[in-house]
Amino acid sequence: MASELKDLSRLAVHTFTNKPWSLAECIEHYQAAGIPAMSVWRNVVWEEEGGVGIDEATRLVAASELDVVAYVRGGFFPAPDQAGRDEAIDLNRLWIEQALALGAEQMVLVTGAVPGLPLEDQRQMVADGTAALLSLCEPEGLKLSIEPLHPMYAAERSCVNTMSQARAICEQLDHPLVGVACDVYHVWWDDRLEQEIALAAQQERLFAFHICDWRSPTRDFLTDRTLMGEGCIDLRQIRGWVEAAGFGGYNEVEIFSEEYWAADQEEYLEKIVRAYLDVS
């Protein structure tokens, strides 16, 4: 069991947690709250998704005092044909350039999935796609963290659904820049979680730790995560495992919640900080 968090020195917030805010607003409010780091989502950066553009985003981030933990998110490698897989890799190359411009330490990979393709074949496509990106990452040492998503996303969002599957891909590639992002939302139910966290850390492949809570009952497959302490995940236990394994990175708050997105974001950020200190 982890001990209480005494300050915000290891807190990072994902910009998508405060989806109604622009990148500039996220930066302003996170800094004002004393939060030292953030993970930046594509939608506030990439013009194609409504962002301010990579030049403006880079300027905003460089002018801020915030660490950029991760650029979120690349991946989505599986496709039925080679042309589709090549296209995915090209897109990832673009996102990696954005991650590098922002000075992110890592880019999170959501692996992607195609309904009906054998999961085993898809995982190989993830390994191949990740491998194809490494030469672009090596000069600056940008890490790629494969994030296993909950098995409820196995059909169309992520063919990697457990820490063990993510770690298997890391072992196959055996490259110091390829590791695992552990998000409690996706893996809290797994009876091998403690062991998998320890193994990943031991292999120097535990790159990220994301927190939020599992709302019970959950009303939506995607956008009903909740604030730490408002669900059924034993966060202190899992953070205890992560810290016992030697992880020294940020605790990244990543919450998708229609309910909280509809609320006043400043008050919500205050709640996040309080929940971080009180129950995370």
Next chain:
Amino acid sequence: MASELKDLSRLAVHTFTNKPWSLAECIEHYQAAGIPAMSVWRNVVWEEEGGVGIDEATRLVAASELDVVAYVRGGFFPAPDQAGRDEAIDLNRLWIEQALALGAEQMVLVTGAVPGLPLEDQRQMVADGTAALLSLCEPEGLKLSIEPLHPMYAAERSCVNTMSQARAICEQLDHPLVGVACDVYHVWWDDRLEQEIALAAQQERLFAFHICDWRSPTRDFLTDRTLMGEGCIDLRQIRGWVEAAGFGGYNEVEIFSEEYWAADQEEYLEKIVRAYLDVS
């Protein structure tokens, strides 16, 4: 990969698949369709849940030509206190009496879950609860099959979410009447599925095989399963593993679908039979 199913000799249908039908209607239509077996759900039997009562249900089943594969479902063992756990065991005793009266070969156990209780402790409550029922099952040889449910149900429905966890409880109890029900809907994503099926069968603990399909995208956590062939599960592959492991029981069709419940049930049953032969 399993070979094509040539006839209906191994087909069973769960009455809940045709939720709009009463037990009498299920029996009438399954027989007319040449289906040799069914699994009977509590809601068409137990008066407390709107059923015809155990006496009438027993009479209907005895007068039919259908095998009763399973009575569905007992379980729901975890509770925060001993009184709650004792109450769960008492309810299961009642359901076992119903299963015995119906001449079911087995009773399926959905383990239950309580949000926030440690999953490991809850799994022990499942083991304890199951053990407490065995003396009632032994005289007639009624089997109890623990069904792992998808990890998306880990908070409030099932603390057992993988074949491996179910098998661990079986190994702990080590009793010939305690085994596993493998439902493709819950376990299709698991990379250890083939191995787990083989192990369960080898230990003579593979008691049941349930089929349906995972609709992509899925719109509801509970009632959006779909007909075999309309989703992304490779049914022939999994049935191949089950048969290679030596399982010789029924292929039980268990579909919860608001969409199909709203349709004409006779036409739907024809579709089930066709999908069973064509793609299962």
